[in-house]
Each structure stands twice: as structure tokens, then as C-alpha cells.
Amino acid sequence: MNYQILGDSDCPLAQVNLGYGETIQVERGAMAYSSNVDLQGKMNTNKSGIGGLFSALGRSLTSGESFFMTHATGQADGAFIGIAPAVPGKITSLTVGPNQYRLNTGVFLACDSSVGYNMVAQNVGGAFFGGTGGLFVMETQGQGEMLISAFGDIIELTVTPDHPLTIDNEHVIAWDSSLDYNIKVASGTFGFTTGEGLVNVFHGNGRVLIQTRNLRSLAETVDSYLPKSSNS
Numbered sequence: 001m002n003y004q005i006l007g008d009s010d011c012p013l014a015q016v017n018l019g020y021g022e023t024i025q026v027e028r029g030a031m032a033y034s035s036n037v038d039l040q041g042k043m044n045t046n047k048s049g050i051g052g053l054f055s056a057l058g059r060s061l062t063s064g065e066s067f068f069m070t071h072a073t074g075q076a077d078g079a080f081i082g083i084a085p086a087v088p089g090k091i092t093s094l095t096v097g098p099n100q101y102r103l104n105t106g107v108f109l110a111c112d113s114s115v116g117y118n119m120v121a122q123n124v125g126g127a128f129f130g131g132t133g134g135l136f137v138m139e140t141q142g143q144g145e146m147l148i149s150a151f152g153d154i155i156e157l158t159v160t161p162d163h164p165l166t167i168d169n170e171h172v173i174a175w176d177s178s179l180d181y182n183i184k185v186a187s188g189t190f191g192f193t194t195g196e197g198l199v200n201v202f203h204g205n206g207r208v209l210i211q212t213r214n215l216r217s218l219a220e221t222v223d224s225y226l227p228k229s230s231n232s
Helices: 049-063 124-129 215-225
Strands: 002-006 013-018 023-026 031-035 037-043 068-074 079-083 091-096 101-103 108-112 115-121 136-142 144-149 154-159 165-168 172-176 180-185 198-203 206-211
Touching (some): 013 023, 013 068, 013 108, 023 079, 031 037, 031 068, 037 079, 091 136, 108 115, 165 206
Antiparallel strands (some): 013 079, 023 068, 023 108, 031 079, 037 068, 101 136, 101 172, 108 144, 115 136, 165 198, 172 206, 180 198
């Protein structure tokens, strides 16, 4: 994928340059602008027919991702498309193939046509207590580049057998699929003593990408300042 990151460091977008006939997959609604690019909305699945319909529906229900995926195809050499994330923050790429990754909900932005993802079952703790897709979580497949976005900056952390990592659930965006992890409360019965709530505990050898800001905390903070309706 031939791309550039444009704009300032807080609110960038990715401009992907496409050759004639070259196609990428883009998160629905993420296009900011394009030139000589054909956009088609297709079901978010690699299956066809009624099986594809149920597959796309299942992905949408289990992962929170869009039912449709935008396919952007260059109609001439020198075509390009600008892709903007939904929230302000950094954009980075994952090289899929040598390593495969698992992704948190909402971080996918775009990928080569040779890259996709499967829905894989989580452990019971992750399924019922985590924010990483419920019963299932996204796992990349294929080979190529995938663009992901974060709320705030992106930091890479390393997990080793001697140094497992405990990370607030709302800050995790992507991790090596080879890592083992479980989700638990941070402290006390429900994590109220520290205010952290749920955390991911990663074990093994690999890396975890985190975002420096917490969208849920921002929403709760803003909500506390909004006027509340009253029944009279």
C-alpha cells in the first residue's frame, strides 16, 4: 500500500495512492476525498450468496464492525483517496503476513485487497467482560498492509515471559495473535478502589499497541457537563 500521512499530528488522515485497477478496502464512511477512484460498497465478507449475507451480518453483530465495506479502485494511474478516522489521533500501519494481529473494535481503517480478517472466539472472560468484540474478536489474515487508527497517540509495548503486561481495556487497540490474554477487574470486587475497572493481562512473547487516550472516559466526562432533562 502506497500511502502518506497528511495533516497535523493530532488529527491526521491517510492519503492512499492507487494505480489503475488497484483496489483497497476502506472502513465504511471513512473517505474524505478522492480522485479517479471508483467506490463500491460490498458486504463485509469473502463469501457470496446467502452465505455471504449471514457472514457479513454475523461479523457486524459479533465485532461491532460495519455490515458493508467500501472497496476503492483506481480508475487511472495516479489515482488517490483520502481516508479520515472517526476520532482524532494517530494512524499507523501493520505489516500483516509475518505476524497476524487481533484488533479491538473500531480501530480498522483500510487494508490491501490481499488482507482481511476472521472472527475468532474469545475466552469466556474476554467475551463477557471485555470491550474487544464480545464473543468474537477480529484476527487478521493474508499478507499486506493494514492501516489502523487510535484515539490519541500510539505506543508499542513488549510482552515477555518475565514481564507480562496489564493494560486498561479501553487503551488496547491491537496485539500479536500469538499472545495469551485474559480480562479481569483491576482491583477489589469491581475495580472501584482504583477506578480502572477492567484490564487485559497479556502473557507470552509479542507486542501490544495501545492508545494514549480513553474514548469512554472522555464520553463520561463530557456527559457530566451536559444538561439533563427533567420531568415536570
